[in-house]
């Protein structure tokens with residue numbers, strides 16, 4: 001019987017999407033983070049359950065050829081990345097295999113899966129970060145929460161983020177010290193500055209700085225603006241977001257622009273996009289272009305079709321496909337995102353797109369009752385997937401094709417099985433790595449009406 005604190009020899013056979021290696025000890029699966037397939041290790045058992053055990057590396061006896069030197073000093077503590085100790089090729093293989101497996105295991109669908117589309121790079125590939133802060137005896141820590149905790153690990157130079165973010169965070173440290181600004185303490189629900197939320201438009205270089213505060217205003221906000229602009233001339237927008245709730249949700253509903261525009265502008269698939277702080281925008285823009293390209297391939301538009309883009313955010317997917325569609329209808333629940341989407345259509349001179357601010361299921365029902373018959377429906381829901389009535393209403397509209405984009409292959413597989421029962425055949429799958437280094441994967445599924 002395996003017990004806590006036992007040291008055992010283990011061969012790691014595979015790695016989960018969350019980055020844990022899996023070895024077998026007398027038939028029991030043992031999960032060991034920070035290992036690689038092919039590692040021979042001594043594992044220190046931390047917890048034993050009836051169906052599996054958890055361990056940490058005690059010693060590496062023989063390293064896997066997949067191993068590589070992690071390129072981030074915060075890697076072991078941060079929890080943001082889980083694959084920086086293995087090569088990117090090995091990471092992509094794990095992700096592709098996960099998407100195939102989950103479609104079979106959860107969706108019961110054994111369908112062709114294209115080779116995963118990888119990212120150009122595992123560094124500086126994200127355009128957004130939300131940094132929590134923590135007051136210390138002699139200053140402030142700015143970084144990310146440790147896994148499963150709300151302790152801040154100092155990490156200003158995250159390899160996933162644009163390099164310029166570190167300098168902006170340093171300005172905040174100076175500002176906090178100089179003006180004695182209080183930092184939010186979530187247990188006491190006291191203190192002002194909660195998060196520093198930064199976004200950079202990769203194509204134009206424009207940066208948005210958005211301090212999230214538990215209050216109405218920041219002291220000396222004009223001074224803060226000039227300090228920020230002195231640090232980085234690409235800052236085009238400084239917006240204060242108010243969040244006074246006792247909540248884990250980072251952003252509050254109110255935004256007040258204290259410098260520049262209410263948005264920054266990016267380019268994606270040769271179109272211009274305005275992004276405001278509360279709107280969803282893909283975090284990996286180079287990856288997003290590849291994702292949209294794949295979605296367009298699976299949608300097979302030839303200029304004559306009506307395209308329904310459910311969960312459209314700022315309209316990016318529908319607008320990038322509009323030139324090949326007769327009409328695009330976008331649906332999204334966040335009002336600011338819909339405002340952005342309408343402006344995005346206008347600034348790109350796109351006249352065959354309209355947008356509705358509504359819950360996907362209500363909008364689908366309304367469109368269905370109006371007799372709207374889309375030829376192609378794009379589904380790009382959040383991680384929890386689509387509500388069942390959305391899938392039912394979409395199936396009633398009877399589009400020829402559904403292109404289902406997902407950042408959680410497990411809920412995608414669940415929904416694919418439901419759509420199969422509603423008369424659609426899951427035709428092919430293509431994983432796209434939008435989150436290099438991290439334990440997440442995007443995937444695109446094409447379904448065809450039978």
Ligand code: SAH
Pocket residue numbers: 280281282310311312313314315316317331332333334337358359360361380381382
């Ligand atoms: N397709 C967009 C956004 C995808 S993220 C893009 O590629 O950029 C998912 C989007 O679904 C978010 O913008 C979120 O605000 C929206 N959303 C979440 N729940 C929704 C619901 N019930 N109805 C409509 N939209 C919803």
